[in-house]
Amino acid sequence: MTASWNRIPRVEHAAEVALARRGQPLPLDIPRPLLAHGLGRSYGDVCLNPGASLLHTPGLDRFIAFDATTGQLTAEAGLSLDALLRFAAPRGWFPPVVPGTRFVTLGGAVANDVHGKNHHQAGSFGDHVRALTLRRSDGQVMEVTPEATPDWFAATVGGLGLTGLIETVTLQLMPVRTAWMRAWSQRFDSLDAFWELNARAEREWPYTVAWIDCLNPGPDGRVGRGIYSAARHATTVPSRSEYRERRRSIPLDPPVSLVNRLTLRAFNHLYYRQPVHATPRAAHHLPWLFPLDAIRHWNRIYGHKGFYQYQCVLPPHTAKDGVQALLDAIAASGQGSFLAVLKTFGASAAPGMLSFPRPGATLALDFPEKGRDTERLFARLDAIVQEAGGALYPAKDARMPAAVFRQGFPDWETFAEYVDPEFSSGFWRRMTA
Amino acid sequence: MNPMKNVVLFGATSAIASAVARDLAEQGARLFCVARDAEALEALLADLRVRADDPDGARILGATADLADSDGHAALWQQAQEGLGEVDSVLLAWGTLPDQAACAASVDETLQAIHVNGTSAIALLARIAPDFEARGRGVIAAIGSVAGDRGRQSNYTYGTAKGMLATYLQGLRNRLFFSGVDVVTIKPGFVRTPMTEGLNRAGALWAEPETVARGIIRAMRRGREVAYLPRKWWVIMTIIRLIPEYLFKRLKL
Numbered sequence: 001m002t003a004s005w006n007r008i009p010r011v012e013h014a015a016e017v018a019l020a021r022r023g024q025p026l027p028l029d030i031p032r033p034l035l036a037h038g039l040g041r042s043y044g045d046v047c048l049n050p051g052a053s054l055l056h057t058p059g060l061d062r063f064i065a066f067d068a069t070t071g072q073l074t075a076e077a078g079l080s081l082d083a084l085l086r087f088a089a090p091r092g093w094f095p096p097v098v099p100g101t102r103f104v105t106l107g108g109a110v111a112n113d114v115h116g117k118n119h120h121q122a123g124s125f126g127d128h129v130r131a132l133t134l135r136r137s138d139g140q141v142m143e144v145t146p147e148a149t150p151d152w153f154a155a156t157v158g159g160l161g162l163t164g165l166i167e168t169v170t171l172q173l174m175p176v177r178t179a180w181m182r183a184w185s186q187r188f189d190s191l192d193a194f195w196e197l198n199a200r201a202e203r204e205w206p207y208t209v210a211w212i213d214c215l216n217p218g219p220d221g222r223v224g225r226g227i228y229s230a231a232r233h234a235t236t237v238p239s240r241s242e243y244r245e246r247r248r249s250i251p252l253d254p255p256v257s258l259v260n261r262l263t264l265r266a267f268n269h270l271y272y273r274q275p276v277h278a279t280p281r282a283a284h285h286l287p288w289l290f291p292l293d294a295i296r297h298w299n300r301i302y303g304h305k306g307f308y309q310y311q312c313v314l315p316p317h318t319a320k321d322g323v324q325a326l327l328d329a330i331a332a333s334g335q336g337s338f339l340a341v342l343k344t345f346g347a348s349a350a351p352g353m354l355s356f357p358r359p360g361a362t363l364a365l366d367f368p369e370k371g372r373d374t375e376r377l378f379a380r381l382d383a384i385v386q387e388a389g390g391a392l393y394p395a396k397d398a399r400m401p402a403a404v405f406r407q408g409f410p411d412w413e414t415f416a417e418y419v420d421p422e423f424s425s426g427f428w429r430r431m432t433a
Numbered sequence: 434m435n436p437m438k439n440v441v442l443f444g445a446t447s448a449i450a451s452a453v454a455r456d457l458a459e460q461g462a463r464l465f466c467v468a469r470d471a472e473a474l475e476a477l478l479a480d481l482r483v484r485a486d487d488p489d490g491a492r493i494l495g496a497t498a499d500l501a502d503s504d505g506h507a508a509l510w511q512q513a514q515e516g517l518g519e520v521d522s523v524l525l526a527w528g529t530l531p532d533q534a535a536c537a538a539s540v541d542e543t544l545q546a547i548h549v550n551g552t553s554a555i556a557l558l559a560r561i562a563p564d565f566e567a568r569g570r571g572v573i574a575a576i577g578s579v580a581g582d583r584g585r586q587s588n589y590t591y592g593t594a595k596g597m598l599a600t601y602l603q604g605l606r607n608r609l610f611f612s613g614v615d616v617v618t619i620k621p622g623f624v625r626t627p628m629t630e631g632l633n634r635a636g637a638l639w640a641e642p643e644t645v646a647r648g649i650i651r652a653m654r655r656g657r658e659v660a661y662l663p664r665k666w667w668v669i670m671t672i673i674r675l676i677p678e679y680l681f682k683r684l685k686l
Contacts, residue, residue, distance in 0.1 A: 017630075018627065018630055020448075020627045021472075021473055021476065022476065023472060023476075059627070062476055062477070062479065062480035063479065063480045063483035063484060064476075064479050064480070064483070065479065065483065065488075066483045066488075068486070068488075087483075087484065091486075
């Protein structure tokens with residue numbers, strides 16, 4: 001059974017086909033609607049198509065062309081960022097935007113217009129896409145570029161795979177000197193301290209992110225203490241430059257979620273107490289950019305029932321109060337999150353009609369599935385996000401009400417005109433029913 | 434260690450051979466890839482040329498051919514040798530997974546399946562063996578199957594072809610040993626490839642083509658005689674081979 005990363009919802013598909021080659025017609029003999037499914041790292045049902053068909057894309061993983069002087073790369077859309085990194089980093093090139101896991105496909109990165117810790121400087125993934133090929137159910141294969149077909153480009157970037165099958169992606173890579181980074185981190189004891197630190201750090205550091213302890217209050221009695229981290233690509237290789245990633249695995253589902261009030265409080269406390277290094281030091285890009293990729297199947301710690309991710313963005317003028325209100329509501333509910341991540345987005349306009357990144361601050365949280373309690377908490381958080389004029393991230397969503405989506409993505413009706421009549425997803429049906 | 438610098442891959446667009454080709458291209462080998470489908474071959478060659486930093490196709494070569502047509506083998510082998518200059522290793526990797534029920538219902542289907550998976554490969558081996566023998570080094574590898582180790586009702590036509598291939602390789606290994614040429618029989622277990630799509634592929638017995646490919650390259654470099662991939666299949670097949678026939682015939686395998 002194909003599931004998304006958080007394993008909610010559990011659904012059945014009528015048919016699942018593994019695509020092996022580009023340039024082929026869409027399979028005719030399976031029920032409509034269709035949806036491309038890459039590595040299944042999104043949450044909820046943007047990558048699921050209950051009762052209908054999935055087209056698995058990881059077999060479409062060929063390179064097509066690479067220009068070693070300009071760094072422009074064309075590949076099939078099922079190529080993973082992991083494979084891309086292994087190819088590009090030793091050659092002095094790097095994907096200009098990477099999300100928190102490298103086990104996503106190019107097509108998925110486009111369809112969700114993913115962002116990384118460097119959004120304030122680099123924008124989102126779609127900002128670096130130079131061309132796409134899009135296979136439509138009427139047999140047409142469209143060459144989509146920001147210049148020649150700006151409307152189709154804006155619909156397909158962040159378009160949740162609904163405008164057709166993305167077959168190939170042309171991406172502009174960025175030059176790097178080494179596979180290493182210079183990184184520092186620092187504790188802060190309140191959200192006010194975060195904002196101050198962030199304003200300074202963002203000007204100089206291309207990658208920034210903060211972890212928030214959403215269970216244990218800071219000295220001012222409010223939740224909001226955490227650890228701030230920043231990095232840039234290094235220009236020199238450290239003297240001890242051997243790096244070997246030690247990957248561990250959660251081998252099976254624990255009978256109950258390992259994430260509970262007790263472990264959360266302890267984890268958050270310990271995490272806050274981890275050693276920090278305020279002066280920049282060398283760090284390899286893999287652990288710095290993708291810390292959770294070192295633990296295969298980390299989603300299993302929540303047990304068979306799965307978990308939710310709640311990721312919102314709040315516009316600049318409401319971000320400070322809004323983030324504090326969200327954290328207060330979570331603390332009051334007693335349902336803390338393992339990994340609460342806070343980051344500010346840059347001011348650039350997003351390339352896609354349904355792009356999630358926009359000026360402001362984004363907060364991402366994980367919650368174990370606890371039925372009604374979780375629902376109540378999310379309703380409370382939704383109200384704060386809506387009042388702040390924010391939006392929730394479709395790629396991380398298994399439950400947002402359609403009204404929240406429509407408010408957060410006012411262009412959704414324009415977008416709907418570009419949706420392929422034979423493509424759909426569980427998410428899309430939920431939002432448009 | 435056998436060099437793997439100039440390698441001919443027959444049936445190169447199969448999932449396992451493609452994975453082998455990718456690894457070898459990244460290791461700097463010169464490759465000659467043969468496949469039936471021109472479009473699929475082009476896509477493979479483009480991918481390999483990116484991986485090998487060879488945009489002009491100086492080191493990554495290819496040709497289309499239907500390898501079931503053994504009359505074409507001589508010219509093809511000639512072309513591969515001219516393309517690479519000197520061939521130090523070959524991998525035979527083409528094949529189909531025939532529908533056993535269709536074979537049971539048709540003599541033609543049965544013979545066709547045995548030809549594609551068995552005799553056509555033997556024809557090519559017979560063609561190239563004298564050249565390896567004359568040069569006195571190199572490695573010849575072919576992909577057989579665990580299905581060739583014992584006939585089972587669910588796929589004995591395929592198993593027959595692969596079993597015949599394994600026996601031929603055994604004899605060839607014995608013959609070429611005395612001229613310093615290694616002959617390697619690869620026996621993959623269940624691999625998640627387009628060939629096996631449609632089967633239930635969950636579970637610990639299923640392997641990824643990339644894993645099998647690494648095992649193939651290792652076995653070829655070392656000149657292993659028979660390589661079960663992943664290795665646990667040696668244990669499984671040893672047990673299966675030990676079951677007495679009077680019991681085995683009663684099993685629903």
